[in-house]
Amino acid sequence: MTDPIVAMRGIRKEFPGVVALDDVDFHIERGEIHALMGENGAGKSTLIKILTGMYRADAGEIRLDGGIVEPRSVFHMQSLGLSTIYQEINLVPNMSVCQNIALAREKTGPLRKIDWREARDRAGRALARLGLDIDVDKPLNRFSTAEQQMVAIARALSFDCKAVVMDEPTSSLNEGEIAALFALIRSLREGGMTFLFVSHKLREVFELCDSVTVLRDGGLVGRRPVGELDQYSLVSMMIGRDASEVVRARRSAGVATGARKICSLEGVRGGMRVRGLTFDIAEGEILGLAGLLGSGRTETLRMLFGADRPDAGVIRVDGVEAHFAMPRDAIRRHFAFCPEDRKVEGIMPSMSVADNIAVTSIRELSWKGIVSLPRKLALAREYIGKLNIKASSPLQPIRNMSGGNQQKAILARWLATRPRLLLLDEPTRGIDVGAKAEILDLVRRLAADGMSVLMVSSEWEELIQTCDRILVYRDGTNVASLEGDAMTEDAVIAAIAGGH
Numbered sequence: 001m002t003d004p005i006v007a008m009r010g011i012r013k014e015f016p017g018v019v020a021l022d023d024v025d026f027h028i029e030r031g032e033i034h035a036l037m038g039e040n041g042a043g044k045s046t047l048i049k050i051l052t053g054m055y056r057a058d059a060g061e062i063r064l065d066g067g068i069v070e071p072r073s074v075f076h077m078q079s080l081g082l083s084t085i086y087q088e089i090n091l092v093p094n095m096s097v098c099q100n101i102a103l104a105r106e107k108t109g110p111l112r113k114i115d116w117r118e119a120r121d122r123a124g125r126a127l128a129r130l131g132l133d134i135d136v137d138k139p140l141n142r143f144s145t146a147e148q149q150m151v152a153i154a155r156a157l158s159f160d161c162k163a164v165v166m167d168e169p170t171s172s173l174n175e176g177e178i179a180a181l182f183a184l185i186r187s188l189r190e191g192g193m194t195f196l197f198v199s200h201k202l203r204e205v206f207e208l209c210d211s212v213t214v215l216r217d218g219g220l221v222g223r224r225p226v227g228e229l230d231q232y233s234l235v236s237m238m239i240g241r242d243a244s245e246v247v248r249a250r251r252s253a254g255v256a257t258g259a260r261k262i263c264s265l266e267g268v269r270g271g272m273r274v275r276g277l278t279f280d281i282a283e284g285e286i287l288g289l290a291g292l293l294g295s296g297r298t299e300t301l302r303m304l305f306g307a308d309r310p311d312a313g314v315i316r317v318d319g320v321e322a323h324f325a326m327p328r329d330a331i332r333r334h335f336a337f338c339p340e341d342r343k344v345e346g347i348m349p350s351m352s353v354a355d356n357i358a359v360t361s362i363r364e365l366s367w368k369g370i371v372s373l374p375r376k377l378a379l380a381r382e383y384i385g386k387l388n389i390k391a392s393s394p395l396q397p398i399r400n401m402s403g404g405n406q407q408k409a410i411l412a413r414w415l416a417t418r419p420r421l422l423l424l425d426e427p428t429r430g431i432d433v434g435a436k437a438e439i440l441d442l443v444r445r446l447a448a449d450g451m452s453v454l455m456v457s458s459e460w461e462e463l464i465q466t467c468d469r470i471l472v473y474r475d476g477t478n479v480a481s482l483e484g485d486a487m488t489e490d491a492v493i494a495a496i497a498g499g500h
Helices: 044-051 076-079 099-101 116-128 146-156 174-192 202-208 230-237 298-302 327-332 342-346 353-365 373-386 403-415 435-448 460-466 489-497
Strands: 006-014 017-029 033-039 059-064 068-070 080-084 163-167 194-198 211-216 219-225 263-271 275-282 288-290 313-319 335-338 423-426 450-458 467-473 478-485
Touching: 006 044, 017 423, 033 044, 033 174, 033 202, 033 230, 044 163, 044 194, 076 080, 080 146, 099 116, 099 146, 099 163, 099 275, 116 373, 146 163, 146 174, 174 202, 194 202, 202 230, 211 230, 219 230, 230 263, 230 435, 263 298, 275 298, 275 450, 275 478, 288 298, 288 435, 288 460, 298 335, 298 423, 298 450, 327 335, 335 403, 353 373, 353 403, 373 403, 403 435, 423 435, 435 450, 435 460, 467 489, 478 489
Parallel strands: 017 219, 033 194, 033 211, 080 163, 163 194, 288 450, 288 467, 335 423, 423 450
Antiparallel strands: 006 017, 006 059, 059 068, 211 219, 263 275, 263 313, 467 478
């Protein structure tokens, strides 16, 4: 028996008022793809940050390749052979793709000048391994989020590494890009490389991984071969109760017969991706938008919220033509928008949970221009309770909360405005199965109370289980409308592929 490539013993980490990890043992065998699972707040991110040098453990021992290490920084661990790919892209957007891949590892030639020809060749080879052919001299911010994520992956794999930590690496990728990434991971595993894979997508864990470690509430639940588990048993380990409690049948309430249309689009076009949309949404309806990356789903929500303006077509609210020059106009019509990227466009990370929830209600909480702190805290406590947000107090910085609780706080912000139409862009991306079930159950309850919901999700089964109707997008227009028993994954795929 050889030593594990990574071994962590008795790891403990405390933050003010919170024990994030309590005496956790964790290891990864050489040449395996190992999954780390748990609900949001279970301690996964803290364990990874300790392993990769972002945090220091309060107690415990870490071994890498058989030797004891004390991680000092991410660069220190990279120099020892541990490379990391984060869910949030941590590259420099205004630098070129080549510069990002070569960053901090530039090779110099005569007169200590950087050998950019060699750097371009190295960047091209790294991207080619992922099947990506792009201009490496263009700034990173000229590319889509998915392409930027592939660049981050290429950079991490370009290190001379023994093990790779991948934290939600597929969150911004489409099915084809995920397939290419998984094929590369398997190929590198056959060559002896080791992977730690963190994902909230159970299907990916069962498709790719050899074994899994589960954390819950900062403690170790267990380590098991993936082949010995099914999805129900894995979810039960994660949540500490029978998985049937979080499994929901398809929404059965439906839209009331004759429900009035609160919003409609007719021939709407805009930008490069929306090429003609015609549909309406009724009061109390959950309408899902399915389609591939770049099909125009997000752009639809942005136009309905006034973040982008359509080039042609008509948007009507309550039967009357509406013009949203900016989000303020949509908010006045009681529209609300939870964006796809909660880190960049959703939360204000340096501010408290209370500030993040209250930001859309400042006018109601103020008197003569001064915000009432007691009223702000009361509003925050009300929605912390209603949405079961796990926070040590309303004054806790939101950046210290798990992704699922951040998403609930963004929802609370908009629910406090009592919206008529809630626009949700990937509301469950990057959150665990328990928080996902809570959010989807909340969406159903809101619709039952009369709120309309327009929801984008890349997980089609999620739309099938939650929505009254699904619109399928292809090439910037809606090509099919599915409801009832016609809402199946096969029907969605057929519509996207050009079938009926």
